[in-house]
Amino acid sequence: LAKTTQPISMDSYEGQEVNITCSHNNIATNDYITWYQQFPSQGPRFIIQGYKTKVTNEVASLFIPADRKSSTLSLPRVSLSDTAVYYCLVGANQAGTALIFGKGTTLSVSS
Protein backbone atom coordinates (compact mmCIF):
# COMPACT_ATOMS: atom_id res chain seq x y z
CA LEU A 1 0.00 0.00 0.00
CA ALA A 2 1.25 3.44 -0.89
CA LYS A 3 2.36 5.60 1.99
CA THR A 4 0.60 8.91 2.41
CA THR A 5 1.75 12.19 3.92
CA GLN A 6 -0.64 14.91 5.02
CA PRO A 7 -0.39 17.87 7.40
CA ILE A 8 -0.89 17.03 11.06
CA SER A 9 -3.24 19.95 11.65
CA MET A 10 -4.97 22.87 9.99
CA ASP A 11 -6.97 25.81 11.29
CA SER A 12 -9.76 27.63 9.54
CA TYR A 13 -12.69 29.95 10.12
CA GLU A 14 -16.30 29.38 9.37
CA GLY A 15 -17.25 30.12 5.78
CA GLN A 16 -13.78 29.58 4.36
CA GLU A 17 -12.77 26.96 1.85
CA VAL A 18 -10.34 24.42 3.21
CA ASN A 19 -7.93 22.43 1.08
CA ILE A 20 -6.10 19.47 2.57
CA THR A 21 -3.32 18.04 0.44
CA CYS A 22 -2.08 14.47 0.62
CA SER A 23 1.14 13.22 -0.94
CA HIS A 24 1.38 9.66 -2.22
CA ASN A 25 4.47 9.44 -4.40
CA ASN A 26 4.42 5.64 -4.67
CA ILE A 27 0.81 5.26 -5.75
CA ALA A 28 0.25 2.18 -7.91
CA THR A 29 -1.62 2.08 -11.19
CA ASN A 30 -4.65 0.35 -9.72
CA ASP A 31 -4.77 2.39 -6.50
CA TYR A 32 -7.62 4.73 -5.68
CA ILE A 33 -7.52 7.71 -3.34
CA THR A 34 -10.09 7.73 -0.57
CA TRP A 35 -10.83 10.22 2.17
CA TYR A 36 -12.50 9.49 5.50
CA GLN A 37 -13.68 11.89 8.20
CA GLN A 38 -13.69 11.11 11.90
CA PHE A 39 -15.43 13.13 14.59
CA PRO A 40 -14.36 12.74 18.22
CA SER A 41 -15.69 9.56 19.81
CA GLN A 42 -17.08 8.29 16.51
CA GLY A 43 -16.00 5.85 13.85
CA PRO A 44 -14.59 7.11 10.54
CA ARG A 45 -17.03 8.05 7.80
CA PHE A 46 -16.39 7.80 4.07
CA ILE A 47 -16.30 11.19 2.35
CA ILE A 48 -15.11 10.76 -1.22
CA GLN A 49 -13.04 8.60 -3.52
CA GLY A 50 -11.34 9.21 -6.85
CA TYR A 51 -8.88 7.83 -9.35
CA LYS A 52 -7.95 10.85 -11.46
CA THR A 53 -8.96 14.43 -12.32
CA LYS A 54 -11.82 15.73 -10.21
CA VAL A 55 -14.62 14.18 -8.22
CA THR A 56 -17.35 16.15 -6.50
CA ASN A 57 -20.18 15.13 -4.22
CA GLU A 58 -22.47 16.91 -1.80
CA VAL A 59 -19.79 17.02 0.88
CA ALA A 60 -16.47 17.73 -0.82
CA SER A 61 -14.39 17.81 -3.97
CA LEU A 62 -11.30 15.77 -4.67
CA PHE A 63 -8.66 17.04 -7.07
CA ILE A 64 -6.10 14.63 -8.47
CA PRO A 65 -3.38 15.83 -10.88
CA ALA A 66 -2.34 13.82 -13.88
CA ASP A 67 0.69 12.24 -12.20
CA ARG A 68 -1.52 11.16 -9.24
CA LYS A 69 1.32 11.66 -6.78
CA SER A 70 -0.81 13.93 -4.66
CA SER A 71 -4.44 14.80 -4.12
CA THR A 72 -6.37 17.65 -2.52
CA LEU A 73 -9.56 17.36 -0.53
CA SER A 74 -11.55 20.58 -0.79
CA LEU A 75 -14.23 21.45 1.74
CA PRO A 76 -16.30 24.45 0.63
CA ARG A 77 -17.45 26.99 3.21
CA VAL A 78 -16.63 25.02 6.34
CA SER A 79 -18.67 25.26 9.49
CA LEU A 80 -17.89 24.45 13.11
CA SER A 81 -19.31 20.97 12.55
CA ASP A 82 -16.54 20.22 10.05
CA THR A 83 -14.03 20.11 12.89
CA ALA A 84 -12.72 16.56 12.64
CA VAL A 85 -9.78 14.42 11.64
CA TYR A 86 -9.48 13.78 7.90
CA TYR A 87 -7.68 10.71 6.64
CA CYS A 88 -6.23 10.20 3.17
CA LEU A 89 -5.95 6.55 2.13
CA VAL A 90 -4.49 5.03 -1.00
CA GLY A 91 -5.13 1.47 -2.06
CA ALA A 92 -6.91 -0.95 -4.32
CA ASN A 93 -10.57 -0.33 -4.89
CA GLN A 94 -11.90 -3.63 -3.65
CA ALA A 95 -13.73 -5.13 -0.73
CA GLY A 96 -11.72 -6.83 1.93
CA THR A 97 -8.91 -4.37 1.63
CA ALA A 98 -7.64 -3.29 5.01
CA LEU A 99 -7.84 0.45 5.35
CA ILE A 100 -4.49 1.83 6.47
CA PHE A 101 -5.15 4.96 8.45
CA GLY A 102 -2.26 7.27 9.28
CA LYS A 103 -2.59 10.02 11.86
CA GLY A 104 -4.70 12.13 9.53
CA THR A 105 -5.15 15.90 9.50
CA THR A 106 -6.92 17.49 12.43
CA LEU A 107 -9.01 20.35 11.10
CA SER A 108 -10.13 22.93 13.62
CA VAL A 109 -12.80 25.40 12.52
CA SER A 110 -13.38 28.51 14.60
CA SER A 111 -16.10 31.14 14.51
Add this chain to the structure above:
Amino acid sequence: NAGVTQTPKFRILKIGQSMTLQCTQDMNHNYMYWYRQDPGMGLKLIYYSVGAGITDKGEVPNGYNVSRSTTEDFPLRLELAAPSQTSVYFCASSYGVGLKSYEQYFGPGTRLTVT
Protein backbone atom coordinates in the same frame (compact mmCIF):
# COMPACT_ATOMS: atom_id res chain seq x y z
CA ASN B 1 -31.28 0.70 8.99
CA ALA B 2 -29.34 0.91 12.21
CA GLY B 3 -26.11 0.34 10.28
CA VAL B 4 -23.27 -1.07 12.38
CA THR B 5 -23.94 -1.33 16.09
CA GLN B 6 -21.43 -2.16 18.82
CA THR B 7 -21.82 -3.09 22.45
CA PRO B 8 -20.75 -2.18 25.02
CA LYS B 9 -19.81 1.49 24.54
CA PHE B 10 -17.38 1.46 27.45
CA ARG B 11 -15.74 -1.26 29.50
CA ILE B 12 -13.07 -1.48 32.16
CA LEU B 13 -11.31 -4.82 32.52
CA LYS B 14 -8.78 -6.06 35.00
CA ILE B 15 -5.60 -7.66 33.71
CA GLY B 16 -6.22 -11.29 32.85
CA GLN B 17 -9.98 -10.97 32.42
CA SER B 18 -11.73 -11.86 29.19
CA MET B 19 -14.59 -10.28 27.33
CA THR B 20 -16.42 -10.25 24.02
CA LEU B 21 -17.08 -7.11 22.03
CA GLN B 22 -20.26 -7.42 20.04
CA CYS B 23 -20.79 -6.12 16.50
CA THR B 24 -23.92 -6.37 14.38
CA GLN B 25 -24.75 -4.93 10.98
CA ASP B 26 -28.11 -4.89 9.24
CA MET B 27 -26.96 -3.95 5.73
CA ASN B 28 -26.42 -7.52 4.55
CA HIS B 29 -22.72 -6.81 3.99
CA ASN B 30 -20.45 -9.74 3.32
CA TYR B 31 -17.29 -8.15 4.65
CA MET B 32 -16.76 -7.22 8.27
CA TYR B 33 -13.70 -5.85 10.05
CA TRP B 34 -12.34 -5.13 13.49
CA TYR B 35 -9.95 -2.20 14.01
CA ARG B 36 -8.34 -0.71 17.07
CA GLN B 37 -7.37 2.92 17.47
CA ASP B 38 -4.88 4.00 20.09
CA PRO B 39 -4.93 7.61 21.30
CA GLY B 40 -3.80 10.07 18.63
CA MET B 41 -3.15 7.30 16.14
CA GLY B 42 -4.78 5.85 13.07
CA LEU B 43 -6.69 2.59 12.94
CA LYS B 44 -5.08 -0.82 12.76
CA LEU B 45 -6.83 -3.90 11.43
CA ILE B 46 -7.17 -6.78 13.89
CA TYR B 47 -9.27 -9.33 12.00
CA TYR B 48 -11.63 -9.37 9.09
CA SER B 49 -14.20 -11.70 7.57
CA VAL B 50 -15.32 -12.13 3.98
CA GLY B 51 -18.47 -14.03 4.91
CA ALA B 52 -20.04 -16.36 7.42
CA GLY B 53 -17.58 -19.00 8.54
CA ILE B 54 -14.54 -17.27 7.04
CA THR B 55 -12.14 -15.08 9.00
CA ASP B 56 -8.57 -13.91 8.55
CA LYS B 57 -5.92 -12.06 10.51
CA GLY B 58 -5.12 -8.44 10.03
CA GLU B 59 -2.11 -6.43 11.13
CA VAL B 60 -2.44 -6.88 14.92
CA PRO B 61 -4.31 -10.13 15.72
CA ASN B 62 -2.36 -11.29 18.78
CA GLY B 63 -4.50 -11.52 21.90
CA TYR B 64 -7.78 -11.56 19.99
CA ASN B 65 -10.11 -14.10 18.44
CA VAL B 66 -13.11 -13.76 16.18
CA SER B 67 -15.93 -15.86 14.81
CA ARG B 68 -18.53 -15.29 12.10
CA SER B 69 -21.44 -17.66 12.40
CA THR B 70 -23.94 -15.33 10.69
CA THR B 71 -23.76 -12.56 8.11
CA GLU B 72 -24.92 -10.01 10.67
CA ASP B 73 -22.65 -10.68 13.64
CA PHE B 74 -18.90 -10.50 14.08
CA PRO B 75 -17.88 -10.68 17.75
CA LEU B 76 -14.33 -9.98 18.90
CA ARG B 77 -13.04 -11.97 21.85
CA LEU B 78 -10.27 -10.72 24.14
CA GLU B 79 -8.58 -13.45 26.14
CA LEU B 80 -6.37 -12.60 29.11
CA ALA B 81 -6.67 -8.84 28.78
CA ALA B 82 -3.45 -6.81 28.99
CA PRO B 83 -2.87 -3.05 29.45
CA SER B 84 -1.60 -2.92 25.84
CA GLN B 85 -5.14 -3.71 24.72
CA THR B 86 -6.43 -0.45 26.13
CA SER B 87 -7.84 1.20 23.03
CA VAL B 88 -10.98 2.13 21.13
CA TYR B 89 -12.30 -0.75 19.04
CA PHE B 90 -14.22 -0.16 15.84
CA CYS B 91 -16.21 -2.65 13.87
CA ALA B 92 -16.87 -1.98 10.20
CA SER B 93 -18.59 -3.64 7.26
CA SER B 94 -18.67 -3.32 3.51
CA TYR B 95 -20.31 -4.80 0.43
CA GLY B 96 -18.52 -7.77 -1.08
CA VAL B 97 -18.82 -6.75 -4.68
CA GLY B 98 -20.01 -3.84 -6.74
CA LEU B 99 -19.33 -0.18 -7.14
CA LYS B 100 -19.19 0.59 -3.43
CA SER B 101 -17.29 -2.42 -2.25
CA TYR B 102 -14.42 -0.18 -1.16
CA GLU B 103 -16.55 1.89 1.21
CA GLN B 104 -16.49 0.73 4.80
CA TYR B 105 -19.21 1.63 7.29
CA PHE B 106 -18.06 2.00 10.86
CA GLY B 107 -19.77 1.47 14.17
CA PRO B 108 -19.56 3.98 17.05
CA GLY B 109 -16.77 2.12 18.80
CA THR B 110 -16.12 0.46 22.15
CA ARG B 111 -13.75 2.21 24.52
CA LEU B 112 -11.85 -0.41 26.51
CA THR B 113 -9.54 0.20 29.44
CA VAL B 114 -7.46 -2.59 30.95
CA THR B 115 -6.01 -1.88 34.39
